[in-house]
Amino acid sequence: MNIGTRKILDRSFTAVGIGSIIVMALALMIVVVPIVYNGIGAVFFTGTVEHRKMLQAEFSRGDSQYLSSEVASSNRYRAKVYEMLTGFEAELETMAPEKKAEYQAKYSQVRTALQALLGPLPGDPEPMLTRFKYGQTRWEKAEEKLHDLLYESKWDNTNPDVMGKEYFVNRAIGFEGTSLSRLFPYINENLEKMLLPEFTLYWGFITDSSVDSHFFGGIWPEIQGTFFLAIGAMLFAFPLGVVAAVYFTEYARPGFLNSMLRSANSTLAGVPSIVFGMFGLAFFINTMKVSESKSVIAGALTLAIMILPTIIRASEEAILAVPKTYREASLSLGSTKWNTIATVILPAALPGILTGGVISLGRAAGETAPIIFTAAVSVGSAIGLADVFSSPTPALSWNIYNLASEHEAATQIRHVQYGMVLALVTIVLLLNLSAIVLRARISKKLKG
Amino acid sequence: MIKKLLLLGFFLSFAVGTAYADVKTLVLDGSTTVGPVAKSLATYFTKKYGVRVMVSESGSGNGAKSLINGSCTIAAMSRTMKDAEIAAARKKGVNPVAHVIAFDGLAMVVHPGNPVRSLSKAQISSIYRGTITNWKEVGGANARIVVIQRESNSGTQESFKELVTGKSMQITGSAETQSSNGAVKTRVSTTPSAIGFLGLGFVDRSVKVSAVNGVLPSIKTVKNGSYKVTRPLYLYTNGQPSGPVKQFIDLPNTVEGKAIISELGFVNR
Numbered sequence: 001m002n003i004g005t006r007k008i009l010d011r012s013f014t015a016v017g018i019g020s021i022i023v024m025a026l027a028l029m030i031v032v033v034p035i036v037y038n039g040i041g042a043v044f045f046t047g048t049v050e051h052r053k054m055l056q057a058e059f060s061r062g063d064s065q066y067l068s069s070e071v072a073s074s075n076r077y078r079a080k081v082y083e084m085l086t087g088f089e090a091e092l093e094t095m096a097p098e099k100k101a102e103y104q105a106k107y108s109q110v111r112t113a114l115q116a117l118l119g120p121l122p123g124d125p126e127p128m129l130t131r132f133k134y135g136q137t138r139w140e141k142a143e144e145k146l147h148d149l150l151y152e153s154k155w156d157n158t159n160p161d162v163m164g165k166e167y168f169v170n171r172a173i174g175f176e177g178t179s180l181s182r183l184f185p186y187i188n189e190n191l192e193k194m195l196l197p198e199f200t201l202y203w204g205f206i207t208d209s210s211v212d213s214h215f216f217g218g219i220w221p222e223i224q225g226t227f228f229l230a231i232g233a234m235l236f237a238f239p240l241g242v243v244a245a246v247y248f249t250e251y252a253r254p255g256f257l258n259s260m261l262r263s264a265n266s267t268l269a270g271v272p273s274i275v276f277g278m279f280g281l282a283f284f285i286n287t288m289k290v291s292e293s294k295s296v297i298a299g300a301l302t303l304a305i306m307i308l309p310t311i312i313r314a315s316e317e318a319i320l321a322v323p324k325t326y327r328e329a330s331l332s333l334g335s336t337k338w339n340t341i342a343t344v345i346l347p348a349a350l351p352g353i354l355t356g357g358v359i360s361l362g363r364a365a366g367e368t369a370p371i372i373f374t375a376a377v378s379v380g381s382a383i384g385l386a387d388v389f390s391s392p393t394p395a396l397s398w399n400i401y402n403l404a405s406e407h408e409a410a411t412q413i414r415h416v417q418y419g420m421v422l423a424l425v426t427i428v429l430l431l432n433l434s435a436i437v438l439r440a441r442i443s444k445k446l447k448g
Numbered sequence: 449m450i451k452k453l454l455l456l457g458f459f460l461s462f463a464v465g466t467a468y469a470d471v472k473t474l475v476l477d478g479s480t481t482v483g484p485v486a487k488s489l490a491t492y493f494t495k496k497y498g499v500r501v502m503v504s505e506s507g508s509g510n511g512a513k514s515l516i517n518g519s520c521t522i523a524a525m526s527r528t529m530k531d532a533e534i535a536a537a538r539k540k541g542v543n544p545v546a547h548v549i550a551f552d553g554l555a556m557v558v559h560p561g562n563p564v565r566s567l568s569k570a571q572i573s574s575i576y577r578g579t580i581t582n583w584k585e586v587g588g589a590n591a592r593i594v595v596i597q598r599e600s601n602s603g604t605q606e607s608f609k610e611l612v613t614g615k616s617m618q619i620t621g622s623a624e625t626q627s628s629n630g631a632v633k634t635r636v637s638t639t640p641s642a643i644g645f646l647g648l649g650f651v652d653r654s655v656k657v658s659a660v661n662g663v664l665p666s667i668k669t670v671k672n673g674s675y676k677v678t679r680p681l682y683l684y685t686n687g688q689p690s691g692p693v694k695q696f697i698d699l700p701n702t703v704e705g706k707a708i709i710s711e712l713g714f715v716n717r
Contacts, residue, residue: 128707129488153653157563161590163640164561213487286517293475293519294504372506377475379487380502381494391473392502406505406628408484408650408712 032425039422042415047200049074050119051137058130058211059204070196077193081114081183082122088180106174110183113149117142117187118194130212131409137216138415139197146191150184205419213379214403214416221382223423225296225393229375230365230431232300232388233307238357240304241311242346245353248312249319250341269309274369276306281373296388299375299395306370307360314356318349348446351439358435362428368397378402396424472692474501478511478524479603480628481647482681485550486524488708489699499692505628508603515684516542521693523684526552526603526647527610543687548680549700551715553648553665554607556677557633557655559640564588566659573613575643578620583641595623596635596644604629607679608645612660649713670715681714 049070055061088107092100111121119135120127127133136142152171155164172184187194208218252258280302284290290298322345330340346353368376376398383391403410403417410417474493476486483505490501506514511523512530516537529537529544537544556572558564564586567575574580575593584590597619598605609615626632632644637654648665651657657664660677669675689697699705706716 125707127711128492128704129711130491132711153560155561155563157561159589160563163559163589163591164563166561212491213484281519285519293473293514293521294477294502373510377502377504378483379490381500383500387473391500392475392504394502402505405634406480406483406630408630409652410630410634411654 035418035421035425038415038418039425042419042422043202043205045200045202045415046139046197047202048135048137048139048142048195048197050135050195051200051202054130054134054137054211054216055204057133058216059208061204074194074196077190078118080190081118081187081194084180084183084186085111085114085121088178088183091179103175103178106171107180109152110149110171110180113145117145117149117191131215134216135195139195141412142191142195142197146188150188206423209381210379210416214399214407214413215409219396219399219416219420219423221380222394222396222399222420223427224382225376225395226365226397226424226427228296228383228388228393229299229303229371229395230361232296233303233364234357234361236301236304237308237311237360241308241357242315242353244308244312245315245319246341246346249316250337250345265309265312269313272369273306273367276302277370277373279305280370285374291390293390294373294375294377294392295390296375296383296393299371299392300388302370302374303364303367306367307364310360310363311353311356314359315349315353318352318356319345321352322348351443351446354435354439354442358432361431361435365428365431366397366424368401371395371398378406396420396427400424472499474499474522474692474696475520476501476503476522476524476683477506477514477520478684479508479526479681480505480630481508481526481552481604481649482524482549482683483629484649484712485681485700485709485714486683488712489696489705492704492708493696493699497692497695499695501696507599507601507627508606509601512537512544512684515544515686516540518542518686521685522696525682525684526679527606528682529684544684545686545688547683547685547689547697548717549683549697550681550709550717551670551678552681553670553675553715554604554611554677554679555646555648555651555665556643556658556660557636557646557651558643558658559636560654560656561640562588562656564658566662568661569612572660573617576613576619576623577617578622589641591641594639594642595620596632596642597623597625598632598645599625599627602627604645604647608677611677611679612645648715651713667710667713667715678715 049067052062052067053071056064056067092103092107095103115121115124115132115135117135119133136145150171151168152174154167154169156167157164170184172181175181175183205218206223207220209221210219211217248258248262252261280298284298284301285294290301326344326348327340330344331337335343375392376395377392378394378399380392380394383393400417400420403413403420407413474490476490483503486503486505490503493499493501508525508527511520511525512533514520515523516533517540523544528546534544556567562583564583567586571580571586575586576595576597578595580586581593582590583593598608609617609619613619624635626635626644629646629650632646633650633652633655636642636644643658646655648667648670660675663669663675665675665677670678683697685693685697700709701717709716
């Protein structure tokens with residue numbers, strides 16, 4: 001190969017390298033930007049007066065005097081809407097029966113749309129569920145609901161060969177000639193005055209418990225549950241893993257059993273997490289009975305088993321990477337084997353061991369499958385430290401899945417789901433960052 | 449110093465919850481259909497009695513298993529326990545007792561753009577058996593029917609078979625399986641030629657409900673019995689309940705409980 005081709009090969013290799021880094025960065029951007037953008041929307045958003053009413057009633061937060069003045073001003077505009085409704089109801093009574101029935105059906109749709117927008121209307125019974133006690137708390141949702149109120153969605157089925165196409169009909173036209181036709185332009189113009197949208201910074205999203213299955217409130221029980229599970233898993237797996245790694249590297253004699261154990265460990269690292277979940281259910285809950293029901297402790301133990309192989313492998317590598325001269329120097333000074341391990345080898349290997357630990361910690365925080373059957377519930381309040389032995393907990397990973405698939409009103413509370421995703425990503429990132437900082441400090445100490 | 453304080457604050461924030469430590473926890477597991485009712489009742493219950501209730505939704509079959517294994521206090525189910533499950537429970541010394549908390553109509557749902565308004569039980573059976581594969585055969589557009597069913601673990605699936613197609617019928621192999629009411633709803637609302645079934649409480653405007661034998665499901669038609677595809681929703685306990693468990697089981701029969709159930713779109717007793 002002459003120098004020319006070599007140079008070209010060299011350059012193209014560099015180009016491929018840079019290219020792949022750019023692709024990776026772009027992919028990361030595509031994944032991370034929507035997560036961050038939508039997730040931040042759970043904390044920073046344009047909240048309406050309904051949101052402030054909810055905060056006052058459920059968490060007694062906010063300036064009640066200012067709120068009551070706001071409510072009074074919004075009620076001034078709402079009163080006109082209610083007036084129009086009662087006016088139309090009176091008009092309905094005077095109509096011919098068949099015309100009345102026709103309008104009644106349309107009118108009940110309008111009422112439903114209005115309830116979604118402004119909360120219960122006068123004359124409605126007081127709802128039991130918090131989700132029906134308030135109108136739209138977020139302005140962007142209110143705008144969607146306004147569209148639902150102004151336009152009726154219909155499906156065009158004129159062509160029998162294909163499925164229908166959606167089109168929108170102005171509801172006002174349906175009420176032409178009645179007193180209600182004035183309602184639609186009025187609401188369209190005055191919605192802002194009725195809902196008083198205002199930039200809102202809702203820190204409570206992180207520190208509050210959820211209200212009415214995640215409709216309002218925050219995700220603190222989930223965040224706390226995630227911490228409990230991840231840290232609990234670490235408490236079991238980290239010491240066990242390091243001890244096992246010491247055994248493998250320092251004490252085990254090479255032989256059939258040893259190599260079997262090692263390959264078993266490597267295989268275990270690749271087992272799908274749901275298998276660990278089923279194992280945890282069968283072993284920790286049904287056989288060992290570590291707790292009466294699902295519990296944090298059962299979940300933490302299951303996660304611990306899942307991350308154990310990774311910790312063992314990482315610790316082994318780190319211990320093997322300690323230069324032989326360290327060991328020889330220590331032994332030559334008359335130190336015992338155990339003393340050498342504890343005072344020379346482990347401290348030197350600590351940065352590497354910690355890296356493995358933290359990667360596993362992130363994984364434990366993010367895994368869903370192992371905790372479905374052992375620890376996670378979809379709704380529950382925050383638990384105390386004393387409850388980890390008896391009580392299950394909501395956790396971010398499971399609740400994200402639950403909100404994405406099972407929740408009865410998943411489409412209405414997407415912002416909560418995004419908020420949870422951002423919280424989980426942030427937690428994992430923070431854990432990793434703290435490990436990097438810790439690692440750097442320890443390395444510095446070792447050098448100095 | 450500041451760091452230590454921060455650390456202290458961090459741990460204190462976790463310890464705040466310890467005040468509740470002596471409170472008994474009720475653990476509810478089971479049906480995704482009962483899920484919304486169970487969650488809302490739980491929220492109300494915790495507020496009123498200060499007893500913590502943890503709810504998870506993993507399917508009726510899992511609810512039964514959890515009760516048998518003693519890993520939950522109350523199992524929510526959208527079907528009755530099978531003989532095999534009761535036998536397994538007895539073997540473990542668990543005595544499952546059923547409590548009906550609400551009724552639910554099983555709604556056949558299609559995409560809102562689908563012109564089909566009504567299906568007969570026989571037509572639905574044929575669709576799920578795989579003998580009718582095109583919407584044209586039941587008066588719709590010329591499109592292949594995407595059949596959506598629930599997983600074997602689901603009580604809704606069992607009820608559907610029992611009430612509509614007959615227990616012994618083999619559902620076509622091309623049917624797609626979704627694992628929760630919410631997932632079926634999402635799939636149907638995004639697939640123009642899909643058909644699926646949902647608990648009445650899960651129906652919203654993103655899907656269109658088809659009438660069965662000419663009757664549309666609603667709280668009214670389920671209550672007066674004119675809509676036939678209905679089933680009771682159960683809570684199962686181990687033995688006759690007492691204490692907070694009894695309070696919880698009784699909640700659906702109180703005025704407040706009934707209001708909660710009907711607000712969620714289910715039919716109270």
